[in-house]
Amino acid sequence: MKKKLMTIILIILVAITLVGVIAVVVVTKLSEPTSAEAKPSIDEIVKSSVEIPEITTNLDGNDYIKISFMVQTENKKAKEELEKRNFQMKNIIITELSEMKAEELTGKKGKEKLQNVLKDRMNELMEEGKVEKVYITSSILQ
Structure with a gap:
């Protein structure tokens, strides 16, 4: 029972970490100006x-x-x-x-x-x- 509970907790922690990393990558990519935005019209x-x-x-x-x-x-x-x-x-x-x-x-x-x-x-x-x-x-x- 303890091993099964530890496995479930470990899977949940890995999933939360993965979601956090993906969120950070998406936010940094969206906040970077593209070359078209950087050049003035x-x-x-x-x-x-x-x-x-x-x-x-x-x-x-x-x-x-x-x-x-x-x-x-x-x-x-x-x-x-x-x-x-x-x-x-x-x-x-x-x-x-x-x-x-x-x-x-x-x-x-x-x-x-x-x-x-x-x-x-x-x-x-x-x-x-x-x-x-x-x-x-x-x-x-x-």
Whole structure:
């Protein structure tokens, strides 16, 4: 009788443990964001982006550039802060471009380098959020 009772108790404990493990796995899988949820939609990107209109400035040398940007921030508060800091962002762009030669801005690598440098410099100023990406929307190099 005791062996039969111990076997029944052991089976019940194993079943309860198994149900608990399955419940934990299901809850953790459901709470993880999927890759589709993690990526913002284009509407969300536009709502959190700030346009920096065309800037014309001299480069290091005799060349000059006309360039404009769209800056994507992580949220609405960051966008509002970036809009207030517009003059500081333009200053960062002009000072960074004044240190670059025309050869550094030609090609994909040069433009990506500029975008990353601007993003890093802008994030140094940001307090309410951060800049996610800097897009070059037009560029004329002469």
